[in-house]
Amino acid sequence: MDKIIENLKVGILNNDIRSTAKLITMAENGDEKALNIVKDLYSKTGNAYIIGITGPPGVGKSTLTYRLVKELRDLGKKIGVIAIDPTSPFTGGAILGDRIRMSDLNMDSGVFIRSMGARGHLGGIGASTGVVIDILDIYGCDYILVETVGVGQSEVDIAKTCDTTLLVLGPGLGDDIQAIKAGIMEIGDVFVINKADREGSEKTAREIKMSLDFNYDPEGWNPPVDLAIASEGTGISKIIESIMEHRKFMTETENGLKRKIFNSKNKLISLIKEKMEKTLYEKTYNGNMLEILSEKVAKKELDPYTATKKIIEELYKK
């Protein structure tokens, strides 16, 4: 076997941060060798618990993530953070003050932070995120926190592969609540109303509770609604408690297993999509097929449905 690959394998198993970072970069680029390493070391996964943190922009997801990392570090846990939110200070977004405040995490060897751009990934961001999670799991993280903006489809799909997903909302009604009702309500295992010192927090919490009560399931998981002021560190312990309760549900109940199977299915679909798209690019790259047909379609010399058929035929050609 390739010497470099062997070194990477040994490195990640020996807690080497540079090998881990290198492997992640390779995996993000869809490198087959990297995926094979992850496959070979897959038996080392299963230690990490994956926490999704999602919600609309501006509700303070990153500050909450920061506080959760701090609290879990105090418990002596090894933490991975994956930020896919373009407005997150972890990815270079947000205001400078936040970024400086959070930079102390970079000095902590027990925290591995990785930011990922939401675009330019084969098969969407979903597949890459799944592989990065596995790598951080092999690396020995106890908790992996994944921050996404919970508005887009791909981002919601990622939340659907996490063990516990926090849906973070700001106080006050309006568009946020509407967006939740319209579809992202079902992805929250724990609801967090952040910025709870602002007007309307109690009311928002009450409304969400009422809405959750409609779906009360004596056999299933019924999401708690926690209030927090992440900027001051208030309410963080209660959120950790809620996560632990949900973790208990996931590992000890029949319905928890069902949810795990659902998560695995979402992960498999992401991986399959990535693989299919990779094949698409490889097979059509030769002779610039995709570009040539796109030009014909743009010039109305060919309809897009016939063009699609031609490309699909090429794809399944041996």
Added chain:
Amino acid sequence: MDKIIENLKVGILNNDIRSTAKLITMAENGDEKALNIVKDLYSKTGNAYIIGITGPPGVGKSTLTYRLVKELRDLGKKIGVIAIDPTSPFTGGAILGDRIRMSDLNMDSGVFIRSMGARGHLGGIGASTGVVIDILDIYGCDYILVETVGVGQSEVDIAKTCDTTLLVLGPGLGDDIQAIKAGIMEIGDVFVINKADREGSEKTAREIKMSLDFNYDPEGWNPPVDLAIASEGTGISKIIESIMEHRKFMTETENGLKRKIFNSKNKLISLIKEKMEKTLYEKTYNGNMLEILSEKVAKKELDPYTATKKIIEELYKK
């Protein structure tokens, strides 16, 4: 040929709204017959001009869409509206007042409104949206307005297939601007600062202009920044003017053609992805392969990479 199919074909060509709605539903469900109708009638497309309207939640995209429809109707144009935004009054979101205000469009036979859920579509919402656009084009719409939330990856991909995309922003800095800088800046052909009566609008407009000036291209398209108060109908004519200017650029310049080829490519990729996913579901449906492997992965009896490989092999089996 199937009698129902023949009737649908005749119906849509004769401006029949019920046939059009039926065909759209079939196409959304990935029905091959519907796709064949669109393919057969594809030569009838090319009349419609596609306008994307995107931006973060809460900036007033739907109100702006409503005003644009009204203005284009006054010019005697036939309009299609596709709403993929879960917070849009067109899709049943947003506050009741908005929904009532906009309901007068439903009474206008020159306006066809279709709302689409962002989830549960094979291959993502992108492919379905492309087909619905083609159907509304065949139906004879002069303009098709597509409203999406410009935060997620799939939603941005849709904007990338439109002829002209309006990027709508609210006044004031903060997260919005950060999100733009982080990646969605490039999708705006026309920038609209809505709610321009509020504090900070001029400053936001100035900042965006400055940022656009950095990328000034004497040969290319340089996006204008328009101010509007959609709720009062202020600034709408100027936006229409900007759209028309961009339309001129798209149809009369070499760079416009390049952009059209780029749009066609994005459309083809969406269609191919949909087709590949359909094959995935069909091939793995037999014997519940996806479910069985998901369970094995969840129980750690199999790694997801080997499971993916098995499914891909099944996929390419003749």
